[in-house]
Amino acid sequence: xxxxxxxxxxxxxxxxxxxxxxxxxxxxxxxxxxxxxxxxxxxxxxxxxxxxxxxxxxxxxxxxxxxxxxxxxxxxxxxxxxxxxxxxxxxxxxxxxxxxxxxxxxxxxxxxxxxxxxxxxxxxxxxxxxxxxxxxxxxxxxxxxxxxxxxxxxxxxxxxxxxxxxxxxxxxxxxxxxxxxxxxxxxxxxxxxxxxxxxxxxxxxxxxxxxxxxxxxxxxxxxxxxxxxxxxxxxxxxxxxxxxxxxxxxxxxxxxxxx
Numbered sequence: 001x002x003x004x005x006x007x008x009x010x011x012x013x014x015x016x017x018x019x020x021x022x023x024x025x026x027x028x029x030x031x032x033x034x035x036x037x038x039x040x041x042x043x044x045x046x047x048x049x050x051x052x053x054x055x056x057x058x059x060x061x062x063x064x065x066x067x068x069x070x071x072x073x074x075x076x077x078x079x080x081x082x083x084x085x086x087x088x089x090x091x092x093x094x095x096x097x098x099x100x101x102x103x104x105x106x107x108x109x110x111x112x113x114x115x116x117x118x119x120x121x122x123x124x125x126x127x128x129x130x131x132x133x134x135x136x137x138x139x140x141x142x143x144x145x146x147x148x149x150x151x152x153x154x155x156x157x158x159x160x161x162x163x164x165x166x167x168x169x170x171x172x173x174x175x176x177x178x179x180x181x182x183x184x185x186x187x188x189x190x191x192x193x194x195x196x197x198x199x200x201x202x203x204x205x206x207x208x209x210x211x212x213x214x215x216x217x218x219x220x221x222x223x224x225x226x227x228x229x230x231x232x233x234x235x236x237x238x239x240x241x242x243x244x245x246x247x248x249x250x251x252x253x254x255x256x257x258x259x
Contacts, residue, residue: 013113017124018246019076023069024113027062030069035059041091042071043134045106053093053138068110072131080128081135092138102133121255150194151187155180159191163203167210168230173199208244211237215253222249 012025012033020040023033030044035058042054045068052060054069078084105126112123151159159176176199177187191199207229214225226237241249 015109015113015116015123017121017127019124020070020072020127022109022113022123022127023071024066024110025069027064027067030059030067031061033059033069040071041074041077041134041138042069043102043106043130044069045103045110049103050095051099051102052095053091066110068106068113070106070109070127070130072127072134076127077131077135077139080131081139083135083139090140092140094138099133099137102130105129105133119255119258121258151180151190155182156191156194159199163206167203167207168228170230171203204240205244207231208241211241211249212245212252215249216256222253225249 012023012029014024015022025033027046044052044054044059044062046052046062047065047067054060054071059069072080109123109126109130112118112126150156158180162176162179163171173188174184176191177184180187182190188199191202195202197205211225211229214220214228215222218225220228222237223234226232226234229237231237231240238248241247241252245252247255
């Protein structure tokens, strides 16, 4: 069974992709579903074209017929919408008539839950459009509130620029700390406070994002892309890529070419 295969348990159909899932069920079955992860952003699409926010914790029990619950990991939502994580990021609650485009994509996900008529990447593509539409209306960053304990703006920019210029090689933590004149422990804490992840994880993620760009926009071989992104062996690169994306570089490239 692949990640795309819908699971049918007691009348509940679940369609999963890397970064989220869609659950089709009766409204009164929602409350019995597992709790959402703490970092999940979710929307419930109801038959009369309403949408409800669904945060972490138990889901509501709704009367009526069929509902579709679309859950998106925060990282998936932000990446699809072209946004960066921020410590003061929050989701706005809502209960409204929704967005017509989001509704059309949700309807396509509903059909896919039932029919499974398309390739595995299809559900993810639909979910990306839902994420873009929802993020524009329901994601807020309280940037007016000062950050406490993070890197100053010029130090953060210097670190990010240095990382981007050196994705082809390993960068030691004390190298980055020395760049901004901080001790290694202090730098590590401040970096995480600023970007929401430790330096090593940010560096690893940026390498994979750079690899995605090269896979999508060039005809370079995978071995050459691995070298440009700092991986001495193609096998090491493939393992790191699959760990983050749940697919291989070759499969990722084929999927993008087909779309």
